[in-house]
Amino acid sequence: MKFNSFLLRRLSLSIFVIFGLSILIFVIARVVPGEPARMALGPQAPEAVVQKLRQEMHLDKPLLEQYFIWVKDAFSGNFGRSLITKRLVLEDIKEYLPATMELVIFAGILMVIFAILLGTLAAQFKDTWVDGLIRVSSYFGIAIPAFVAAIFFMLLFGYYWPILPVLGRLSSGITPPANITGLLTLDSLIQRNFVAFWDAFKHLILPSVALSLGAIFQEARITRSAMVDNMRKDFLSAERGYGIPERVIMFKYLLKPSLIPTVSIMGLDFAFLFGNAFLVETIFNWPGISRYGINAMLNKDLSAISAVVIIFGTIFVVVNIIVDIIVTFLDPRIRLSTSRGI
Protein backbone atom coordinates (compact mmCIF):
# COMPACT_ATOMS: atom_id res chain seq x y z
CA MET A 1 0.00 0.00 0.00
CA LYS A 2 2.75 2.40 1.00
CA PHE A 3 4.72 1.49 -2.04
CA ASN A 4 1.70 1.83 -4.32
CA SER A 5 0.96 5.36 -3.20
CA PHE A 6 4.60 6.25 -3.72
CA LEU A 7 4.48 4.81 -7.22
CA LEU A 8 1.25 6.64 -7.98
CA ARG A 9 2.72 9.98 -6.95
CA ARG A 10 5.83 9.29 -8.96
CA LEU A 11 3.83 8.32 -12.06
CA SER A 12 1.56 11.35 -11.95
CA LEU A 13 4.63 13.56 -11.65
CA SER A 14 6.16 11.85 -14.68
CA ILE A 15 3.05 12.31 -16.78
CA PHE A 16 3.17 15.97 -15.88
CA VAL A 17 6.83 16.18 -16.89
CA ILE A 18 6.14 14.56 -20.27
CA PHE A 19 3.22 16.94 -20.82
CA GLY A 20 5.50 19.87 -19.94
CA LEU A 21 8.19 18.54 -22.24
CA SER A 22 5.71 18.41 -25.10
CA ILE A 23 4.99 22.14 -24.60
CA LEU A 24 8.71 22.88 -24.38
CA ILE A 25 9.48 20.97 -27.56
CA PHE A 26 6.53 22.51 -29.35
CA VAL A 27 7.87 25.93 -28.46
CA ILE A 28 11.41 25.03 -29.52
CA ALA A 29 10.47 23.34 -32.80
CA ARG A 30 7.47 25.37 -33.91
CA VAL A 31 7.68 28.81 -32.37
CA VAL A 32 11.37 29.67 -32.05
CA PRO A 33 12.44 29.07 -35.67
CA GLY A 34 9.94 31.61 -36.97
CA GLU A 35 8.79 30.04 -40.21
CA PRO A 36 9.02 26.24 -39.98
CA ALA A 37 7.55 25.65 -43.42
CA ARG A 38 9.93 28.03 -45.15
CA MET A 39 12.83 26.60 -43.14
CA ALA A 40 11.87 23.06 -44.07
CA LEU A 41 11.75 23.77 -47.79
CA GLY A 42 14.62 26.19 -48.06
CA PRO A 43 14.75 29.71 -49.49
CA GLN A 44 14.46 28.59 -53.12
CA ALA A 45 11.09 26.85 -52.78
CA PRO A 46 8.21 28.59 -54.58
CA GLU A 47 5.69 30.37 -52.37
CA ALA A 48 2.81 28.11 -53.43
CA VAL A 49 4.59 24.97 -52.19
CA VAL A 50 5.44 26.64 -48.89
CA GLN A 51 1.80 27.66 -48.55
CA LYS A 52 0.70 24.07 -49.10
CA LEU A 53 3.12 22.73 -46.48
CA ARG A 54 1.93 25.41 -44.07
CA GLN A 55 -1.59 24.04 -44.43
CA GLU A 56 -0.39 20.47 -44.05
CA MET A 57 1.47 21.39 -40.86
CA HIS A 58 -1.56 23.43 -39.67
CA LEU A 59 0.64 26.49 -39.37
CA ASP A 60 -2.22 28.70 -40.52
CA LYS A 61 -4.24 27.94 -37.39
CA PRO A 62 -3.92 29.67 -33.99
CA LEU A 63 -0.96 28.58 -31.85
CA LEU A 64 -3.01 26.80 -29.19
CA GLU A 65 -4.91 24.78 -31.79
CA GLN A 66 -1.61 23.92 -33.49
CA TYR A 67 -0.32 22.60 -30.20
CA PHE A 68 -3.35 20.36 -29.63
CA ILE A 69 -3.20 18.98 -33.16
CA TRP A 70 0.50 18.32 -32.71
CA VAL A 71 -0.01 16.53 -29.39
CA LYS A 72 -2.90 14.46 -30.77
CA ASP A 73 -0.76 13.44 -33.73
CA ALA A 74 2.24 12.66 -31.55
CA PHE A 75 0.15 10.42 -29.30
CA SER A 76 -1.17 8.47 -32.27
CA GLY A 77 2.39 8.07 -33.45
CA ASN A 78 2.03 10.49 -36.31
CA PHE A 79 5.09 12.70 -36.11
CA GLY A 80 4.83 13.76 -39.73
CA ARG A 81 7.23 13.12 -42.55
CA SER A 82 11.00 13.43 -42.36
CA LEU A 83 12.56 15.84 -44.81
CA ILE A 84 15.78 13.84 -45.20
CA THR A 85 14.56 10.26 -45.49
CA LYS A 86 11.23 11.30 -47.09
CA ARG A 87 9.54 8.63 -44.98
CA LEU A 88 7.17 8.83 -42.03
CA VAL A 89 9.19 9.72 -38.94
CA LEU A 90 7.55 6.82 -37.11
CA GLU A 91 9.00 4.34 -39.59
CA ASP A 92 12.44 5.86 -39.20
CA ILE A 93 12.14 5.59 -35.43
CA LYS A 94 11.11 1.94 -35.62
CA GLU A 95 14.17 1.28 -37.72
CA TYR A 96 16.74 3.27 -35.75
CA LEU A 97 15.59 3.15 -32.13
CA PRO A 98 16.54 -0.51 -31.43
CA ALA A 99 20.18 0.15 -32.38
CA THR A 100 20.40 2.97 -29.84
CA MET A 101 18.61 0.92 -27.19
CA GLU A 102 21.06 -1.93 -27.72
CA LEU A 103 24.02 0.43 -27.37
CA VAL A 104 22.72 2.29 -24.32
CA ILE A 105 21.52 -0.87 -22.54
CA PHE A 106 24.88 -2.54 -23.10
CA ALA A 107 26.68 0.60 -21.93
CA GLY A 108 24.37 0.66 -18.89
CA ILE A 109 25.24 -2.95 -18.07
CA LEU A 110 28.95 -2.16 -18.36
CA MET A 111 28.44 0.88 -16.15
CA VAL A 112 26.70 -1.07 -13.39
CA ILE A 113 29.11 -4.03 -13.40
CA PHE A 114 32.37 -2.11 -13.58
CA ALA A 115 31.30 0.72 -11.30
CA ILE A 116 30.36 -1.67 -8.51
CA LEU A 117 33.40 -3.87 -9.13
CA LEU A 118 35.91 -1.01 -9.16
CA GLY A 119 34.21 0.80 -6.28
CA THR A 120 34.18 -2.33 -4.12
CA LEU A 121 37.79 -3.14 -4.97
CA ALA A 122 38.92 0.39 -4.12
CA ALA A 123 37.05 0.32 -0.81
CA GLN A 124 38.28 -3.16 0.13
CA PHE A 125 41.88 -2.25 -0.63
CA LYS A 126 41.58 1.26 0.72
CA ASP A 127 44.87 3.20 0.79
CA THR A 128 46.79 0.53 -1.10
CA TRP A 129 48.10 0.71 -4.65
CA VAL A 130 44.83 -0.80 -5.95
CA ASP A 131 42.87 2.10 -4.50
CA GLY A 132 45.42 4.58 -5.79
CA LEU A 133 45.36 3.12 -9.29
CA ILE A 134 41.57 3.21 -9.43
CA ARG A 135 41.54 6.77 -8.11
CA VAL A 136 44.07 8.04 -10.65
CA SER A 137 42.26 6.28 -13.51
CA SER A 138 39.02 7.82 -12.35
CA TYR A 139 40.46 11.34 -12.61
CA PHE A 140 41.20 10.62 -16.24
CA GLY A 141 38.09 8.51 -16.88
CA ILE A 142 35.75 11.25 -15.69
CA ALA A 143 37.57 13.99 -17.57
CA ILE A 144 37.63 12.21 -20.94
CA PRO A 145 34.45 13.12 -22.83
CA ALA A 146 32.71 10.25 -24.60
CA PHE A 147 33.38 11.66 -28.04
CA VAL A 148 37.08 12.08 -27.27
CA ALA A 149 37.25 8.49 -26.03
CA ALA A 150 35.46 7.42 -29.20
CA ILE A 151 38.03 9.20 -31.35
CA PHE A 152 40.93 7.69 -29.38
CA PHE A 153 39.41 4.23 -29.86
CA MET A 154 38.92 4.88 -33.57
CA LEU A 155 42.57 5.79 -33.93
CA LEU A 156 43.87 3.01 -31.74
CA PHE A 157 41.68 0.11 -32.84
CA GLY A 158 40.75 1.32 -36.29
CA TYR A 159 44.29 1.79 -37.54
CA TYR A 160 47.09 0.76 -35.22
CA TRP A 161 45.74 -2.38 -33.59
CA PRO A 162 42.73 -3.57 -35.55
CA ILE A 163 41.37 -6.29 -33.27
CA LEU A 164 37.90 -4.81 -32.88
CA PRO A 165 35.56 -3.41 -35.54
CA VAL A 166 35.01 0.35 -35.35
CA LEU A 167 32.17 1.00 -37.81
CA GLY A 168 28.52 -0.01 -37.84
CA ARG A 169 26.69 -2.84 -36.09
CA LEU A 170 27.60 -5.87 -38.19
CA SER A 171 30.34 -6.86 -40.65
CA SER A 172 29.26 -6.80 -44.27
CA GLY A 173 29.78 -10.54 -44.82
CA ILE A 174 27.41 -11.58 -42.03
CA THR A 175 23.69 -12.03 -42.71
CA PRO A 176 21.76 -10.19 -40.03
CA PRO A 177 19.39 -12.29 -37.91
CA ALA A 178 15.65 -12.01 -38.53
CA ASN A 179 14.18 -8.98 -36.79
CA ILE A 180 12.42 -9.88 -33.53
CA THR A 181 13.43 -7.30 -30.95
CA GLY A 182 15.69 -5.22 -33.16
CA LEU A 183 18.62 -5.79 -30.81
CA LEU A 184 21.06 -7.72 -32.98
CA THR A 185 22.81 -9.53 -30.13
CA LEU A 186 19.51 -10.65 -28.60
CA ASP A 187 17.95 -11.65 -31.93
CA SER A 188 20.94 -13.72 -32.97
CA LEU A 189 21.03 -15.44 -29.56
CA ILE A 190 17.33 -16.33 -29.81
CA GLN A 191 17.93 -17.82 -33.23
CA ARG A 192 21.12 -19.56 -32.10
CA ASN A 193 23.06 -17.75 -34.76
CA PHE A 194 26.30 -17.57 -32.80
CA VAL A 195 28.41 -16.26 -35.66
CA ALA A 196 26.18 -13.22 -35.97
CA PHE A 197 26.02 -12.86 -32.20
CA TRP A 198 29.79 -12.80 -31.83
CA ASP A 199 30.12 -10.30 -34.66
CA ALA A 200 27.40 -8.01 -33.32
CA PHE A 201 28.90 -8.27 -29.83
CA LYS A 202 32.34 -7.26 -31.09
CA HIS A 203 30.83 -4.25 -32.83
CA LEU A 204 29.16 -3.22 -29.58
CA ILE A 205 32.28 -3.19 -27.42
CA LEU A 206 34.09 -0.01 -28.47
CA PRO A 207 31.06 2.30 -28.76
CA SER A 208 29.63 1.17 -25.45
CA VAL A 209 32.94 1.45 -23.61
CA ALA A 210 33.46 4.94 -25.03
CA LEU A 211 29.93 5.81 -23.96
CA SER A 212 30.10 4.44 -20.43
CA LEU A 213 33.70 5.29 -19.47
CA GLY A 214 32.94 8.51 -17.60
CA ALA A 215 29.87 7.09 -15.88
CA ILE A 216 31.77 3.97 -14.76
CA PHE A 217 34.43 5.96 -12.94
CA GLN A 218 32.01 8.47 -11.49
CA GLU A 219 29.82 5.72 -10.07
CA ALA A 220 32.88 3.79 -8.88
CA ARG A 221 34.01 6.80 -6.84
CA ILE A 222 30.57 7.17 -5.30
CA THR A 223 30.38 3.45 -4.47
CA ARG A 224 33.82 3.60 -2.91
CA SER A 225 33.09 6.56 -0.66
CA ALA A 226 29.73 5.11 0.42
CA MET A 227 31.40 1.80 1.30
CA VAL A 228 34.22 3.47 3.18
CA ASP A 229 31.65 5.47 5.17
CA ASN A 230 29.61 2.38 5.96
CA MET A 231 32.67 0.35 6.98
CA ARG A 232 33.02 2.54 10.05
CA LYS A 233 29.41 1.98 11.12
CA ASP A 234 28.70 0.23 14.41
CA PHE A 235 26.26 -2.26 12.95
CA LEU A 236 29.11 -4.00 11.14
CA SER A 237 31.03 -4.60 14.37
CA ALA A 238 27.81 -5.85 15.95
CA GLU A 239 27.35 -8.33 13.12
CA ARG A 240 30.95 -9.47 13.35
CA GLY A 241 30.35 -9.92 17.07
CA TYR A 242 27.42 -12.20 16.31
CA GLY A 243 29.78 -14.31 14.22
CA ILE A 244 28.11 -13.68 10.89
CA PRO A 245 30.48 -14.84 8.13
CA GLU A 246 32.53 -12.09 6.55
CA ARG A 247 31.17 -12.83 3.08
CA VAL A 248 27.56 -12.37 4.19
CA ILE A 249 28.49 -9.14 5.96
CA MET A 250 30.24 -7.96 2.83
CA PHE A 251 27.38 -8.48 0.41
CA LYS A 252 24.28 -8.21 2.54
CA TYR A 253 25.16 -5.62 5.13
CA LEU A 254 27.90 -3.56 3.55
CA LEU A 255 27.35 -3.61 -0.21
CA LYS A 256 23.57 -3.23 -0.18
CA PRO A 257 23.32 0.05 1.78
CA SER A 258 26.41 1.34 0.01
CA LEU A 259 24.70 1.03 -3.35
CA ILE A 260 21.98 3.54 -2.46
CA PRO A 261 23.92 6.65 -3.53
CA THR A 262 25.25 4.80 -6.58
CA VAL A 263 21.80 3.82 -7.77
CA SER A 264 20.30 7.22 -6.88
CA ILE A 265 22.48 9.04 -9.37
CA MET A 266 22.19 6.30 -11.96
CA GLY A 267 19.21 8.15 -13.46
CA LEU A 268 21.54 11.07 -14.09
CA ASP A 269 24.13 8.78 -15.56
CA PHE A 270 21.62 7.38 -17.99
CA ALA A 271 21.00 10.97 -19.05
CA PHE A 272 24.71 11.17 -19.65
CA LEU A 273 24.64 7.95 -21.73
CA PHE A 274 21.66 9.05 -23.83
CA GLY A 275 23.13 12.51 -24.39
CA ASN A 276 26.55 11.25 -25.35
CA ALA A 277 25.06 8.60 -27.63
CA PHE A 278 24.41 11.50 -30.02
CA LEU A 279 28.11 12.03 -30.59
CA VAL A 280 29.34 8.47 -30.17
CA GLU A 281 26.87 7.09 -32.72
CA THR A 282 27.96 9.72 -35.20
CA ILE A 283 31.63 8.78 -34.77
CA PHE A 284 31.17 5.01 -34.92
CA ASN A 285 28.63 5.30 -37.75
CA TRP A 286 26.15 3.46 -35.54
CA PRO A 287 22.77 3.45 -37.31
CA GLY A 288 20.78 4.56 -34.26
CA ILE A 289 18.18 7.15 -33.43
CA SER A 290 20.78 9.57 -32.04
CA ARG A 291 22.73 9.72 -35.27
CA TYR A 292 19.39 10.15 -37.03
CA GLY A 293 18.58 12.95 -34.56
CA ILE A 294 21.89 14.72 -35.21
CA ASN A 295 21.27 14.55 -38.95
CA ALA A 296 17.77 15.92 -38.38
CA MET A 297 19.22 18.76 -36.30
CA LEU A 298 21.86 19.68 -38.84
CA ASN A 299 19.22 19.71 -41.59
CA LYS A 300 16.59 21.50 -39.47
CA ASP A 301 14.18 18.62 -39.97
CA LEU A 302 11.71 19.80 -37.34
CA SER A 303 9.27 16.86 -37.33
CA ALA A 304 12.11 14.40 -36.85
CA ILE A 305 13.77 16.57 -34.19
CA SER A 306 10.63 16.84 -32.09
CA ALA A 307 9.91 13.11 -32.40
CA VAL A 308 13.43 12.17 -31.32
CA VAL A 309 13.35 14.58 -28.39
CA ILE A 310 9.92 13.42 -27.20
CA ILE A 311 11.13 9.82 -27.33
CA PHE A 312 14.32 10.57 -25.40
CA GLY A 313 12.36 12.59 -22.85
CA THR A 314 9.94 9.69 -22.33
CA ILE A 315 12.74 7.12 -22.05
CA PHE A 316 14.60 9.31 -19.57
CA VAL A 317 11.48 9.77 -17.44
CA VAL A 318 10.83 6.00 -17.45
CA VAL A 319 14.46 5.26 -16.52
CA ASN A 320 14.16 7.67 -13.60
CA ILE A 321 11.01 5.95 -12.34
CA ILE A 322 12.79 2.58 -12.49
CA VAL A 323 15.77 4.04 -10.63
CA ASP A 324 13.48 5.45 -7.93
CA ILE A 325 11.81 2.07 -7.52
CA ILE A 326 15.17 0.29 -7.17
CA VAL A 327 16.26 2.85 -4.58
CA THR A 328 13.12 2.24 -2.50
CA PHE A 329 13.91 -1.46 -2.55
CA LEU A 330 17.45 -0.81 -1.37
CA ASP A 331 16.57 1.80 1.21
CA PRO A 332 13.73 0.99 3.60
CA ARG A 333 13.87 4.51 5.06
CA ILE A 334 12.47 5.97 1.83
CA ARG A 335 9.60 3.49 1.80
CA LEU A 336 8.75 4.42 5.39
CA SER A 337 9.04 8.15 4.89
CA THR A 338 6.66 8.17 1.92
CA SER A 339 4.10 6.34 4.00
CA ARG A 340 4.23 9.18 6.49
CA GLY A 341 3.44 11.50 3.66
CA ILE A 342 6.69 13.43 3.76
Add this chain to the structure above:
Amino acid sequence: MINSNLPNNSIAISSVRPKSMFWLNLGKNWYRFSRNTLSVVGLVIVSGIIISAIFAPWITPYPEHAGPFVDFGNRGQSPSLQHLCGTDIVGRDILSRIIFAFRGALIMAVVVLVLAVPFGVLLGLIAGYFHQDSWISIVIMRFTDVFLGLPPLILALVIAAVLKPTLMNAMIAVTISWWSWYTRLVYGMASSVSNEYFVTAAKLKGASKFHILFREILPNCLSPVFTKMALDVGWVILIGASLSFVGLGEQPPTPALGQMVSDGARYMPTFWWMTIFPALAIVLAIMGFNLMGDGLRDMLETGGME
Protein backbone atom coordinates in the same frame (compact mmCIF):
# COMPACT_ATOMS: atom_id res chain seq x y z
CA MET B 1 35.60 32.92 -6.10
CA ILE B 2 33.42 35.97 -6.51
CA ASN B 3 32.61 37.98 -3.42
CA SER B 4 31.09 41.37 -3.98
CA ASN B 5 30.86 42.63 -0.41
CA LEU B 6 34.36 42.57 0.94
CA PRO B 7 33.93 44.83 3.99
CA ASN B 8 31.67 42.41 5.81
CA ASN B 9 33.63 41.94 9.04
CA SER B 10 30.76 43.27 11.10
CA ILE B 11 28.41 40.65 9.68
CA ALA B 12 30.97 37.95 10.25
CA ILE B 13 31.27 38.85 13.89
CA SER B 14 27.55 39.18 14.53
CA SER B 15 26.62 35.83 13.01
CA VAL B 16 28.57 32.71 12.14
CA ARG B 17 28.29 32.16 8.43
CA PRO B 18 30.62 30.02 6.36
CA LYS B 19 30.66 32.49 3.51
CA SER B 20 31.94 35.44 5.49
CA MET B 21 34.37 33.27 7.42
CA PHE B 22 36.06 32.53 4.13
CA TRP B 23 37.86 35.87 3.99
CA LEU B 24 38.75 35.91 7.67
CA ASN B 25 40.36 32.49 7.49
CA LEU B 26 42.18 32.81 4.22
CA GLY B 27 45.29 31.09 5.57
CA LYS B 28 43.31 28.27 7.12
CA ASN B 29 41.30 27.82 3.96
CA TRP B 30 44.41 27.72 1.84
CA TYR B 31 45.76 25.07 4.18
CA ARG B 32 42.59 23.00 3.76
CA PHE B 33 42.70 23.46 0.01
CA SER B 34 46.39 22.66 -0.41
CA ARG B 35 46.30 19.60 1.87
CA ASN B 36 45.44 17.68 -1.26
CA THR B 37 48.22 18.05 -3.82
CA LEU B 38 45.78 17.27 -6.61
CA SER B 39 43.69 20.35 -5.80
CA VAL B 40 46.80 22.47 -6.24
CA VAL B 41 47.54 20.68 -9.52
CA GLY B 42 43.99 21.56 -10.60
CA LEU B 43 44.49 25.18 -9.58
CA VAL B 44 47.74 25.33 -11.57
CA ILE B 45 46.08 23.85 -14.69
CA VAL B 46 43.13 26.22 -14.40
CA SER B 47 45.32 29.30 -13.86
CA GLY B 48 47.50 28.22 -16.77
CA ILE B 49 44.49 27.91 -19.06
CA ILE B 50 42.94 31.20 -17.95
CA ILE B 51 46.19 33.19 -18.18
CA SER B 52 47.14 31.75 -21.56
CA ALA B 53 43.63 32.44 -22.88
CA ILE B 54 43.69 36.06 -21.69
CA PHE B 55 47.15 36.74 -23.06
CA ALA B 56 46.70 34.56 -26.14
CA PRO B 57 47.67 37.25 -28.71
CA TRP B 58 51.01 37.80 -26.95
CA ILE B 59 52.07 34.34 -25.87
CA THR B 60 50.97 32.17 -28.80
CA PRO B 61 53.72 31.55 -31.33
CA TYR B 62 51.47 32.36 -34.32
CA PRO B 63 48.54 34.54 -33.19
CA GLU B 64 47.50 35.30 -36.78
CA HIS B 65 46.77 31.58 -37.30
CA ALA B 66 43.61 31.82 -35.20
CA GLY B 67 41.63 33.20 -38.08
CA PRO B 68 41.28 33.05 -41.85
CA PHE B 69 44.93 32.26 -42.39
CA VAL B 70 46.24 29.87 -45.02
CA ASP B 71 49.78 28.63 -45.53
CA PHE B 72 49.66 25.64 -47.84
CA GLY B 73 53.43 25.36 -47.80
CA ASN B 74 53.26 24.30 -44.14
CA ARG B 75 50.14 22.13 -44.27
CA GLY B 76 50.03 18.93 -42.23
CA GLN B 77 53.40 19.45 -40.50
CA SER B 78 53.96 16.91 -37.74
CA PRO B 79 54.79 18.21 -34.24
CA SER B 80 58.21 19.86 -34.16
CA LEU B 81 60.00 22.67 -32.38
CA GLN B 82 58.47 25.24 -34.76
CA HIS B 83 54.97 23.83 -34.31
CA LEU B 84 54.75 22.02 -30.97
CA CYS B 85 51.38 20.46 -31.80
CA GLY B 86 51.87 20.37 -35.57
CA THR B 87 49.90 22.27 -38.17
CA ASP B 88 46.44 21.65 -39.58
CA ILE B 89 45.28 20.92 -43.10
CA VAL B 90 45.72 24.50 -44.26
CA GLY B 91 49.02 25.02 -42.43
CA ARG B 92 47.86 26.77 -39.25
CA ASP B 93 49.70 26.20 -35.98
CA ILE B 94 47.51 23.94 -33.84
CA LEU B 95 48.90 25.06 -30.47
CA SER B 96 48.04 28.70 -31.23
CA ARG B 97 44.56 27.70 -32.31
CA ILE B 98 44.01 25.63 -29.15
CA ILE B 99 44.97 28.55 -26.93
CA PHE B 100 42.64 30.86 -28.83
CA ALA B 101 39.90 28.23 -28.65
CA PHE B 102 40.21 28.30 -24.83
CA ARG B 103 39.08 31.93 -25.03
CA GLY B 104 35.76 31.00 -26.60
CA ALA B 105 35.35 28.06 -24.23
CA LEU B 106 36.02 30.16 -21.13
CA ILE B 107 33.82 33.04 -22.31
CA MET B 108 31.06 30.51 -22.86
CA ALA B 109 31.52 29.02 -19.39
CA VAL B 110 31.49 32.45 -17.73
CA VAL B 111 28.46 33.71 -19.66
CA VAL B 112 26.49 30.50 -19.11
CA LEU B 113 27.20 30.43 -15.38
CA VAL B 114 26.64 34.16 -14.90
CA LEU B 115 23.21 33.83 -16.53
CA ALA B 116 22.13 30.39 -15.34
CA VAL B 117 23.31 30.44 -11.72
CA PRO B 118 21.54 33.58 -10.42
CA PHE B 119 18.34 32.58 -12.22
CA GLY B 120 18.43 28.99 -10.97
CA VAL B 121 19.44 29.99 -7.44
CA LEU B 122 16.72 32.63 -7.22
CA LEU B 123 13.99 30.21 -8.28
CA GLY B 124 15.28 27.52 -5.93
CA LEU B 125 15.48 30.00 -3.07
CA ILE B 126 11.90 31.18 -3.52
CA ALA B 127 10.55 27.66 -3.99
CA GLY B 128 12.44 26.45 -0.93
CA TYR B 129 11.36 29.34 1.27
CA PHE B 130 7.65 28.77 0.74
CA HIS B 131 6.10 25.57 1.98
CA GLN B 132 6.38 22.69 -0.45
CA ASP B 133 2.59 22.52 -0.85
CA SER B 134 2.16 26.23 -1.60
CA TRP B 135 1.26 27.04 -5.19
CA ILE B 136 4.34 29.17 -5.79
CA SER B 137 6.65 26.34 -4.80
CA ILE B 138 4.68 23.80 -6.85
CA VAL B 139 4.67 26.00 -9.96
CA ILE B 140 8.41 26.68 -9.77
CA MET B 141 9.44 23.11 -9.09
CA ARG B 142 7.17 21.53 -11.73
CA PHE B 143 8.48 24.06 -14.25
CA THR B 144 12.01 23.05 -13.23
CA ASP B 145 11.16 19.35 -13.50
CA VAL B 146 10.28 19.82 -17.15
CA PHE B 147 13.75 21.19 -17.86
CA LEU B 148 15.31 18.41 -15.80
CA GLY B 149 13.27 15.92 -17.86
CA LEU B 150 15.73 15.94 -20.72
CA PRO B 151 19.45 15.20 -20.63
CA PRO B 152 21.20 18.61 -20.79
CA LEU B 153 23.23 17.77 -23.87
CA ILE B 154 20.12 16.79 -25.82
CA LEU B 155 18.25 19.94 -24.77
CA ALA B 156 21.23 22.11 -25.68
CA LEU B 157 21.62 20.34 -29.03
CA VAL B 158 17.96 20.87 -29.93
CA ILE B 159 17.92 24.54 -29.00
CA ALA B 160 21.23 25.19 -30.76
CA ALA B 161 19.93 23.33 -33.81
CA VAL B 162 16.84 25.50 -34.35
CA LEU B 163 18.85 28.70 -33.86
CA LYS B 164 21.62 29.91 -36.15
CA PRO B 165 24.96 28.20 -35.40
CA THR B 166 26.92 30.90 -33.58
CA LEU B 167 28.80 31.02 -30.29
CA MET B 168 26.14 33.35 -28.89
CA ASN B 169 23.31 30.92 -29.68
CA ALA B 170 25.29 28.00 -28.31
CA MET B 171 25.61 29.96 -25.06
CA ILE B 172 21.86 30.58 -25.00
CA ALA B 173 21.20 26.89 -25.61
CA VAL B 174 23.53 25.75 -22.83
CA THR B 175 22.16 28.36 -20.41
CA ILE B 176 18.60 27.15 -20.96
CA SER B 177 19.62 23.57 -20.28
CA TRP B 178 21.73 24.47 -17.23
CA TRP B 179 19.83 26.67 -14.75
CA SER B 180 17.43 23.94 -13.58
CA TRP B 181 20.18 21.98 -11.81
CA TYR B 182 20.88 24.97 -9.57
CA THR B 183 17.20 25.35 -8.78
CA ARG B 184 17.04 21.72 -7.71
CA LEU B 185 20.22 22.09 -5.60
CA VAL B 186 19.22 25.32 -3.84
CA TYR B 187 15.60 24.21 -3.38
CA GLY B 188 16.64 21.26 -1.24
CA MET B 189 18.92 23.34 0.94
CA ALA B 190 16.67 26.37 1.20
CA SER B 191 13.70 24.28 2.28
CA SER B 192 15.70 22.73 5.11
CA VAL B 193 17.36 26.00 6.12
CA SER B 194 14.00 27.80 6.23
CA ASN B 195 12.99 25.48 9.07
CA GLU B 196 15.96 26.53 11.19
CA TYR B 197 15.42 28.55 14.36
CA PHE B 198 17.36 31.60 13.19
CA VAL B 199 14.90 31.99 10.31
CA THR B 200 11.99 31.73 12.72
CA ALA B 201 13.73 34.26 14.96
CA ALA B 202 14.13 36.68 12.07
CA LYS B 203 10.46 36.23 11.18
CA LEU B 204 9.43 36.96 14.78
CA LYS B 205 11.56 40.10 14.80
CA GLY B 206 9.53 41.22 11.80
CA ALA B 207 12.26 40.96 9.18
CA SER B 208 11.11 41.44 5.61
CA LYS B 209 10.82 38.50 3.22
CA PHE B 210 13.61 40.06 1.19
CA HIS B 211 15.88 40.14 4.22
CA ILE B 212 15.07 36.56 5.18
CA LEU B 213 15.59 35.24 1.65
CA PHE B 214 18.82 37.02 0.83
CA ARG B 215 20.48 37.65 4.19
CA GLU B 216 19.39 34.68 6.25
CA ILE B 217 18.76 31.76 3.89
CA LEU B 218 20.90 32.51 0.84
CA PRO B 219 24.30 32.76 2.60
CA ASN B 220 23.73 29.30 4.04
CA CYS B 221 23.15 27.80 0.61
CA LEU B 222 26.13 29.30 -1.14
CA SER B 223 29.05 26.92 -0.51
CA PRO B 224 27.60 24.02 -2.52
CA VAL B 225 26.62 26.50 -5.23
CA PHE B 226 30.20 27.77 -5.50
CA THR B 227 31.54 24.23 -5.51
CA LYS B 228 29.15 23.24 -8.24
CA MET B 229 30.09 26.32 -10.24
CA ALA B 230 33.77 25.45 -10.10
CA LEU B 231 33.02 21.90 -11.23
CA ASP B 232 30.56 23.09 -13.86
CA VAL B 233 33.08 25.25 -15.71
CA GLY B 234 34.63 22.00 -16.94
CA TRP B 235 31.25 20.56 -17.90
CA VAL B 236 30.16 23.70 -19.73
CA ILE B 237 33.42 23.56 -21.69
CA LEU B 238 32.60 19.93 -22.50
CA ILE B 239 29.05 20.66 -23.62
CA GLY B 240 30.33 23.60 -25.68
CA ALA B 241 32.92 21.32 -27.27
CA SER B 242 30.20 18.73 -27.96
CA LEU B 243 28.07 21.35 -29.69
CA SER B 244 30.94 22.64 -31.78
CA PHE B 245 31.96 19.04 -32.53
CA VAL B 246 28.73 18.55 -34.48
CA GLY B 247 29.01 22.02 -36.00
CA LEU B 248 26.61 23.94 -33.74
CA GLY B 249 28.78 26.58 -32.18
CA GLU B 250 31.64 28.84 -33.12
CA GLN B 251 32.03 28.68 -36.90
CA PRO B 252 35.32 28.47 -38.79
CA PRO B 253 37.73 30.15 -39.21
CA THR B 254 37.46 31.06 -35.50
CA PRO B 255 38.87 28.04 -33.66
CA ALA B 256 36.78 26.00 -31.21
CA LEU B 257 37.95 22.85 -29.47
CA GLY B 258 35.18 20.50 -30.63
CA GLN B 259 35.33 21.83 -34.16
CA MET B 260 39.12 21.21 -34.29
CA VAL B 261 38.63 17.64 -33.07
CA SER B 262 35.99 16.87 -35.69
CA ASP B 263 37.91 18.59 -38.50
CA GLY B 264 41.07 16.70 -37.60
CA ALA B 265 39.26 13.38 -37.31
CA ARG B 266 38.75 13.41 -41.08
CA TYR B 267 42.49 13.11 -41.61
CA MET B 268 43.19 10.28 -39.20
CA PRO B 269 45.40 8.32 -38.83
CA THR B 270 48.11 10.05 -40.90
CA PHE B 271 47.60 13.49 -39.37
CA TRP B 272 46.73 12.24 -35.88
CA TRP B 273 47.97 15.43 -34.17
CA MET B 274 45.22 17.50 -35.75
CA THR B 275 42.64 15.75 -33.61
CA ILE B 276 44.58 14.33 -30.65
CA PHE B 277 45.99 17.64 -29.34
CA PRO B 278 42.67 19.54 -29.30
CA ALA B 279 41.09 16.45 -27.70
CA LEU B 280 43.78 16.41 -25.00
CA ALA B 281 43.18 20.13 -24.45
CA ILE B 282 39.53 19.39 -23.68
CA VAL B 283 40.52 16.61 -21.28
CA LEU B 284 43.08 18.89 -19.58
CA ALA B 285 40.54 21.67 -19.08
CA ILE B 286 37.86 19.39 -17.65
CA MET B 287 40.36 17.65 -15.38
CA GLY B 288 41.77 20.95 -14.12
CA PHE B 289 38.37 22.31 -13.17
CA ASN B 290 37.33 18.97 -11.63
CA LEU B 291 40.41 18.75 -9.41
CA MET B 292 40.07 22.38 -8.37
CA GLY B 293 36.37 21.92 -7.69
CA ASP B 294 37.06 18.89 -5.52
CA GLY B 295 39.56 20.94 -3.55
CA LEU B 296 37.04 23.76 -3.13
CA ARG B 297 34.46 21.29 -1.88
CA ASP B 298 36.87 19.93 0.72
CA MET B 299 37.64 23.47 1.77
CA LEU B 300 34.11 24.89 1.89
CA GLU B 301 32.01 21.95 2.94
CA THR B 302 34.01 19.92 5.40
CA GLY B 303 35.45 22.61 7.62
CA GLY B 304 33.40 25.72 6.96
CA MET B 305 31.29 25.46 10.07
CA GLU B 306 34.02 24.94 12.66
